[in-house]
Amino acid sequence: MSTGQSKRTDPAAEDAAPGTANPESEDRTDRTGGGAQAGSESASDAGDANGESDHAAAEIARLTAENEKLRDQALRAMAETENIRRRTEREKEDTAKYAVTKLARDLLDVADNLRRALDAVPAETIEASEDLRKIVDGVAATEKGLIDTFDRHGITRIDPQDEKFDPNFHQAMMEVPATGKPGGTVVQVLAPGYVIHGRLLRAAMVAVAASGEPPQRVDTSA
Structure with missing residues (x-):
């Protein structure tokens, strides 16, 4: 073998030489690394979706509670307005009646x-x-x-002759004994009374039968 003849290089040896990258190995690494990164991104996306779902549910609950509160306030305001309207109507009617x-x-x-x-x-x-x-x-x-x-x-006269004495509408001016009528019976109307739409305007001034009978006289001459 002459010294001037160049050496032939083995292609397999060159592929296995240190410091030389293996294309198949690099391809496997790329596929492995890419899969891990994709899995991490999928998990992150799922976490974000769950977070957004929880936030939406909390917002819905808050808005529902606020809506119920506003509805309750509206119903209370309507009820109060109706009460004021009725009270005003009643006062208006009373004013017209008793003017x-x-x-x-x-x-x-x-x-x-x-x-x-x-x-x-x-x-x-x-x-x-x-x-x-x-x-x-x-x-x-x-x-x-x-x-x-x-x-x-609406003004009505009260003439309670022979009626039971009623302190709500009658004023007793005197008691009359031995009338032969039950105690508390009106035996004389001194002045009639009056009511206006059922409300007392003036009590009737009356004399009433005294309660109980006077004691009987005992004959002691015998």
């Missing part, structure tokens, strides 16, 4: 005086005088007109 209370109370004395004038004239005197009868008829017509006006405004 004439003061005037009616002042006119009660007029009604009393008309009745006293009629009661003061004896029936036989009226029959004896035509002129007096006309005057009495005029006074009676005036009294009736006043009472009719009271009725139109």
